[in-house]
Amino acid sequence: MERATADIWYETRKVGDDVTYICEPFIQEFYRCNIWHVRGRDKDMLVDSGMGVVSLREQVPLVTERSLEAVASHTHFDHIGCHHEFEHRTVHRCEAELLAEPTRANTLADPYVTDEIFTRLPPPPYSSTEYAVKKAPATRIVEDGDVVDLGDRHFTVIHTPGHSPGGIALYEKATGILFSGDIVYDGPLIEDTYHSDMGDYIASMTRLLDLPVRLVHGGHFPSFSGERYRSLIRDWLTAHDA
Numbered sequence: 001m002e003r004a005t006a007d008i009w010y011e012t013r014k015v016g017d018d019v020t021y022i023c024e025p026f027i028q029e030f031y032r033c034n035i036w037h038v039r040g041r042d043k044d045m046l047v048d049s050g051m052g053v054v055s056l057r058e059q060v061p062l063v064t065e066r067s068l069e070a071v072a073s074h075t076h077f078d079h080i081g082c083h084h085e086f087e088h089r090t091v092h093r094c095e096a097e098l099l100a101e102p103t104r105a106n107t108l109a110d111p112y113v114t115d116e117i118f119t120r121l122p123p124p125p126y127s128s129t130e131y132a133v134k135k136a137p138a139t140r141i142v143e144d145g146d147v148v149d150l151g152d153r154h155f156t157v158i159h160t161p162g163h164s165p166g167g168i169a170l171y172e173k174a175t176g177i178l179f180s181g182d183i184v185y186d187g188p189l190i191e192d193t194y195h196s197d198m199g200d201y202i203a204s205m206t207r208l209l210d211l212p213v214r215l216v217h218g219g220h221f222p223s224f225s226g227e228r229y230r231s232l233i234r235d236w237l238t239a240h241d242a
C-alpha cells in the first residue's frame with residue numbers, strides 16, 4: 001500500500017463556535033477518530049488526539065499556538081495517540097491507569113490495527129504490527145461534574161461509562177455543544193469491547209437524553225443536531241429494551 005507523507009496526514013476545518021475539526025483522512029472512516037480543537041480566551045482545549053502515527057504538534061500549528069488542555073474522551077488507541085506530545089493531559093479517573101500504561105491490548109490496538117484500516121499507510125517507520133500508543137500519564141484526573149475552564153468558556157465533564165469505563169462527554173451549556181466521544185455518534189456504536197458494560201451504557205444513554213444539546217461533535221462520523229441526537233438515543237434505547 002502507498003504511504004502518505006507527514007505533511008498531508010492531517011486535515012483541518014473550522015466548524016463554527018471557534019471549534020476546529022482535525023482528522024486523519026487516510027484512516028478508514030469507521031476507525032478515524034474526530035479530533036476537536038476549541039479556542040478559549042485564556043487557553044485552548046483539545047478533545048482527543050488521533051492515532052499518534054504522525055506528530056500533531058509538528059503538522060498542525062493550531063495546537064501549539066496557545067496553552068492547551070488535551071482531554072481524552074476515553075483511552076482507545078484512536079483517541080489518545082498524540083497525548084504524549086502535550087504538557088497538560090486530562091482523563092477520567094477510571095481510565096487514568098490506561099493513559100499511563102497503555103498496551104496494544106488495553107487500548108484495542110490489538111485487534112483493530114492492521115494495514116486494512118488505512119487507505120494510505122502512515123509515513124515510515126510505521127508498522128501496524130508494532131504500532132503502540134506512547135505513555136502519557138495524566139496531569140489532571142477528572143470526575144463527573146468537573147469543569148474544563150477556558151476563561152470565557154466552560155465545559156462540564158459528564159461521565160458516560162458503557163463503551164469504556166472512563167468515557168466522558170464535555171458539555172458547554174452556553175452554546176449547547178456536546179463533545180460526546182464514543183458513547184454516541186451518528187454511526188455504528190461499539191458496545192462489546194473487553195471493558196464495555198451494557199448496564200452502564202443504558203444508564204449513560206438515559207442520562208444523556210435529558211441534556212438540552214444543540215450540536216454534537218462525536219468521536220467518529222459527522223456532527224449532528226440536537227434533534228438527531230435525541231432520536232439516535234431514543235432509537236438505541238428502544239433497540240436495547242431500555
Ligand SMILES: [Zn+2]
Nearest residue numbers: 074076163182
Ligand atoms: Zn472507543
Ligand SMILES: [Zn+2]
Nearest residue numbers: 076078182219
Ligand atoms: Zn473511537
